[in-house]
Structure formats: C-alpha cells, structure tokens
Amino acid sequence: LAKTTQPISMDSYEGQEVNITCSHNNIATNDYITWYQQFPSQGPRFIIQGYKTKVTNEVASLFIPADRKSSTLSLPRVSLSDTAVYYCLVGDTDKLIFGTGTRLQVFP
C-alpha cells in the first residue's frame, strides 16, 4: 500500500485558488489516486479520483504528473465552507489507508 505525504495544514482566503500536493513515491501501477474532504463529525466525502494526467469535475481538478509520484488537488475560488480536512489516498483495492490529511482553513 502506497504511503502518502501531505502538508499538515494550509491557510487561504475566500476567492483564492488552493492547491494541495500529495506525495506518493511508491505508487503501484494499478493504483488510483483519490481525494476526500472531511468536515468535523462527518464521514469523508469523495471529491475526485484519477489515474494519470488531469481530471476535472464540478468541484475540483486533479493534476497527476507522468511519473505519478505526486498529485495536486486544485480547488478553484475557495469559500469559507471549504474549510475542512482533505485526504489523499492511493490504492488499487478497497482497503485504503488514510494518512494525516491536510487541514485547510479558509479566511474571509
């Protein structure tokens, strides 16, 4: 199971773009990269998943370089409600291990 490393915390202001990078140096060939968002006292919520290059949905973009040893979650124009913990997970099976996550604080 690939281990992930993320910054412990990040601060931003409303309206800014936030990029959270995750390192996963020993990612395996079959591994997908998945990002989750968690608010206090709630279960994690799926944000985006990708395998390579770039993936975009209505809430975020995920950038994955060719070597796949890292990935970057991009949140466009964050708002106060985006204050949460963001987890990067890597794996090819259902058994996903959570790392420490990144605590994003958005200020007005």
Next chain:
Amino acid sequence: GAVVSQHPSWVICKSGTSVKIECRSLDFQATTMFWYRQFPKQSLMLMATSNEGSKATYEQGVEKDKFLINHASLTLSTLTVTSAHPEDSSFYICSARGTGGDSPLHFGNGTRLTVT
C-alpha cells in the same frame, strides 16, 4: 450516486454495555464494507474489513471479540462494540465501494460513541 447510511449518528452508553452500529448501502450492493475509527484531531484508522457471508478481517491490534462485525446481507454490515469502556469512545465510520470497477469508496456519516 452511491449512498452509505449509518445508524445511529450518535449514542451514549454505560460502561460494560454493548452497542450496535448499522451501516447500509442504500442504492447498491456491497460485498465488502469497511469500518474505521477516528479519535479527535486524528485521521481515520481502518479497523476491519467486513465480508458478506464470511468472517470479517481485522487489522492488527483490533480485538475481534470486542468489535463484532456481521455482514449478513449485501446491503447491511453491523459493528457491535461489546462490553464498552470509556476508551472505546470514538467516532466510528463505515464505507463501501459503489458498483463499477473504478468506483470510489463512499462513506457513511459516522457514529459518535460516548461511553460513560
């Protein structure tokens, strides 16, 4: 999308009693579900893998006799915390993968257990 429901959302029990937490996949079938525990300000820790129709697989350090898991149907897994103690107070979360080869895991909203 795939929805996972947990019940109850919170429960308070006395030390020594048992508590059952339910995890349901509402709009899909899940042969495998996962149970996590999360302490305040910490990440989720995988406790066990619940397999429909067979025994659960527990992670190292998790007592299988204390945390009983039953996955009797394709849409329901239960976690029973037996003889609960205050140190079992935590946030318990279940998850299941939706249908489709690359479907992500979907999580329930968690159960806050407080043992007094």
